[in-house]
Amino acid sequence: MSNERGKITFTRKKTRILKRIITYLTLILIAVLCAGPFIWLLLSSLRTGANIYDLQFSLKQFTLSNYTGVMEYMDLGKYVWNTVLITVGGIIIDVIFSSMCAYPLATMEFKGKNVIFGLLIATMIIPAAAGMIINYLTISKMHLLNTLLGVILPGSVRTFSIILMRQSYLGIPKELIEASRIDGAGELRIWTTVMIPGIMPSISTIVIFDFIANWNSFLWPIIVLQDPDKYPLATALQYLNGSFSYKFGYVAAGTIISIIPVLIVFIICQKNYIEAVSGAVKG
Numbered sequence: 001m002s003n004e005r006g007k008i009t010f011t012r013k014k015t016r017i018l019k020r021i022i023t024y025l026t027l028i029l030i031a032v033l034c035a036g037p038f039i040w041l042l043l044s045s046l047r048t049g050a051n052i053y054d055l056q057f058s059l060k061q062f063t064l065s066n067y068t069g070v071m072e073y074m075d076l077g078k079y080v081w082n083t084v085l086i087t088v089g090g091i092i093i094d095v096i097f098s099s100m101c102a103y104p105l106a107t108m109e110f111k112g113k114n115v116i117f118g119l120l121i122a123t124m125i126i127p128a129a130a131g132m133i134i135n136y137l138t139i140s141k142m143h144l145l146n147t148l149l150g151v152i153l154p155g156s157v158r159t160f161s162i163i164l165m166r167q168s169y170l171g172i173p174k175e176l177i178e179a180s181r182i183d184g185a186g187e188l189r190i191w192t193t194v195m196i197p198g199i200m201p202s203i204s205t206i207v208i209f210d211f212i213a214n215w216n217s218f219l220w221p222i223i224v225l226q227d228p229d230k231y232p233l234a235t236a237l238q239y240l241n242g243s244f245s246y247k248f249g250y251v252a253a254g255t256i257i258s259i260i261p262v263l264i265v266f267i268i269c270q271k272n273y274i275e276a277v278s279g280a281v282k283g
Helices: 001-045 065-074 076-107 115-125 128-141 150-151 160-172 174-182 186-199 201-216 219-226 233-239 249-280
Strands: none
Touching: 001 115, 001 150, 001 249, 065 249, 076 115, 076 150, 076 160, 076 186, 076 201, 076 249, 115 128, 115 160, 115 219, 128 201, 128 219, 150 219, 174 233, 186 201, 219 249
């Protein structure tokens, strides 16, 4: 009996190990397929004068001349600074106003609350392009054309951010809010000292999403800005793509440079990302 049990146990262990090997190999294959374009772009940015469809790479071909060249040709610092202003401004406005908007939807009772929340959810099905004409007319009436503020304001407060923060607020015990009110704290103090510290994972998630969206913004800056010197980095790379058509290495190097800040922000905020998203789904 003991030998048969031992064989059964060994067979089960062998099966589990085989399943794990297959699982890890599958995950590695998926990771390679997903990261393939980025790896190809990175390797292309380290070569000069090579066919972009040539997948043969060698260490002798690698050089940083594309990076130095694109920095000198584009005045990269100017476009990076424009992108930083647009990105940071959009994130600050979104975090502040989304958290303020979500607070009454989560903690207060008033007429029309459910209607307002339903309308917010309904706006998420509207394509972003549908609002560009209205946004352009609004920015024009405010005399903000050809300004970075005109790029930032229309899409600064996002419906997704409001919904995510509302769900996070609902996870904070109501007893804390009631205790604060009994102690004489006003709504503004409750919001800043009780609610905001409790939703930091959600704020980190919003920072990631907003950073990616604003950093990679392309179409709206072209519509609002007439001066190419005010373009963000993504727009500048595409605008100058015609000049780089004979040097794809420059385009690849500039694209890699634009991706690096996104990766850094995601690495910094990734600890709170899964927690915030899972909390929102449960809520």
